Amino acid sequence: IDWLAAGLNPGVATIFIQSKVPEHAELHLLLSMITPLGWLERVPSYKDQQAQLQDRDLGTYGFLGYPLLQSADILLYRPQYVPVGEDQVAHVEITREVARRFNHVYGRDAQFETKVEKAIKSLGSRNAALYGALRKEFQEKGDAGALVKARSLVESNARLSVADRDRLLGFLEGSGIAVLPEPEVLLTSTPKVPGLDGRKMSKSYGNTIGLREDGDSVARKLKTMQTDPARVRRTDPGDPEKCPVWDLHQVYSSAETREWVQNGCRSAGIGCLDCKKPLIDKVVEETSAIAKRAQEFEENPDLVRGIIAQGCERARDVARDTLAVVRQAMAMDYR
Known part of the structure; x- marks a missing residue:
């Protein structure tokens, strides 16, 4: 419902539930047979989350192999581009390496x-x-x-x-094909959205703003959001480039407002709460609109179920085709 309310068009975007497409799990299993452990251990998010979430038991393959499952999620649909945030670029890179290794091992497809x-x-x-x-x-x-x-x-x-x-x-060049094409990263003009504490936004870190979050809650969170640590006092000049609030201004604010923030912050002409005020207004405006649209979908659950069912079938059609090519390349086609 959040995705639909945020504006994803099911006529253009295929919205489905991963667990309803079992080909994801099968491709993940097959890729795990050719992926060195060292590749997974050097994924930046693996080390970061081990350091950040020391109170959790992360000594499992489920955690270590999660980036490979993400690779399977991508490669199953053989895309040319993958739209991601800056923090996910490393995951696309390991996906490219996995695809390259698979293609090297299994070479040409049949016919x-x-x-x-x-x-x-x-x-x-x-x-x-x-x-x-x-x-x-x-x-x-x-x-x-x-x-x-x-x-x-x-x-x-x-x-x-x-x-x-x-x-x-x-x-x-007289070579074979890439059974699993290597996808390219597709970044937006603002590829990084920070969490409330300056780290990447993640539910695991508890530093997120929900798409349908109440306006008062959004305002409260943004008012206490971390800013440039150099601005200890109101009269201290700051540097927007070192402030995570600035990253949100680049997403939500107009060029005029961004210029006001730059000048005011660097000269100490505005305080951090002054800087956050127009941002709070924009974020609350967006989350309120999303919540309003979401209510329409909540009142029509059959419509949502129908969208998901159609999306799952559409996704399975593509996923089956990819698995057929993969099994054939691996000589696992038992027909």
């Missing part, structure tokens, strides 16, 4: 040439002929310029699926 021929036809007759000529120039004469042009031709073609694009790129 590679047949699928390449079909993908070439998808380019259109003129581009297909150009692709063939450029590939020949590169493979027979070693023309690096032809390779660059051919790659550009493939990557700029919007009609190709991610899998077909990867097949054609691999075919250029």
